[in-house]
Amino acid sequence: MTTSDDTPVTPNTPESSPLGKRAEASASYDPAVLYPIPRQPMREELGITGTIPFYGLDIWNAYELSWLNMRGKPQIAIMNLTVSSDSPNIVESKSMKLYLNSLAQMQLADADAVIALLRVDLSDAFGSPVAVTLIQQPDFKSIELEELEGLLLDRLDIEATQYALDPSLLTTDTEEPPVEEKLVSHILKTNCPVTGQPDWGSIQIHYVGHAINQEGLLKYLISYREQQEFHEQCVERIFMDILKACRPQSLTVYARYTRRGGISINPLRSNTSSGKRPIFIRNARQ
Secondary structure: OEOOOOOEOOOOOHHHOOOOOOOOOOOOOOHHHOOEEEOHHHHHHOOOOOOOOOEEEEEEEEEEEEEEOOOOOEEEEEEEEEEEOOOOEEEOHHHHHHHHHOOOOOEOOOHHHHHHHHHHHHHHHHOOOEEEEEEEHHHHHHOOEOOOOOEEHHHOOOOOOOOOOOHHHOOEEOOOOOEEEEEEEEEEEEEOOOOOOEEEEEEEEEEEEOEEOHHHHHHHHHOOOOOEOOHHHHHHHHHHHHHHHHOOOEEEEEEEEOOEOOEEEEEEEEOOOOOOOOOOOEOOOO
């Protein structure tokens, strides 16, 4: 990668991001704090090269957005951002928080002006167009708690001993006809690859194919307990491991992580065109 004057550009890395470092809140608008990280190196770790075997969205919900109206009165809103998994970059979440914080003392005419600004800055950071909507204070009451639907894996009374990633736990029953199932777990735990701090999430796995052994699948999800990766990469790894080990005809993996720093990131990956675009929901832990 080079600039227009042929100067080599080194891609941003997680280790160089604002994570784990002291950062003062900016007193003025500062889109330069946004820290994009290329998706491709993370996908190469998963063995994804050439045609990507899924499409998807990263759905961001930011609960700490504020700005000033033209009379200096503070305004608040919840930001909903969706970006395609085809975008070249993810954006490191602490840098997103710093960027949103930098709007706090900025005067903007109305919510449409805020949305327009966010779309420009965030599209530039992700490297492709993003969709942005705001839920303003009068509409907060319209947001209802809703859990991911599906058969709860956590009901299973299993003995768990494996807390390091182990895809060999995934098996199927190939002697029975294919089934369609939605399976849900709320005990997913992964870890930030820079700080090591825990990330907690709920996950829904919707597939058509030979029945996945549910005890093995739950143990597999538990084996992420020591895994250090960003949310987006964890969901892509789960998708790829199930695709390789279980060979479903169709597969959708959707995770909703609890918020950190007022932001939740909720990746969806699917290989079926019948997969519905998820609406904005918030579960009990968000």
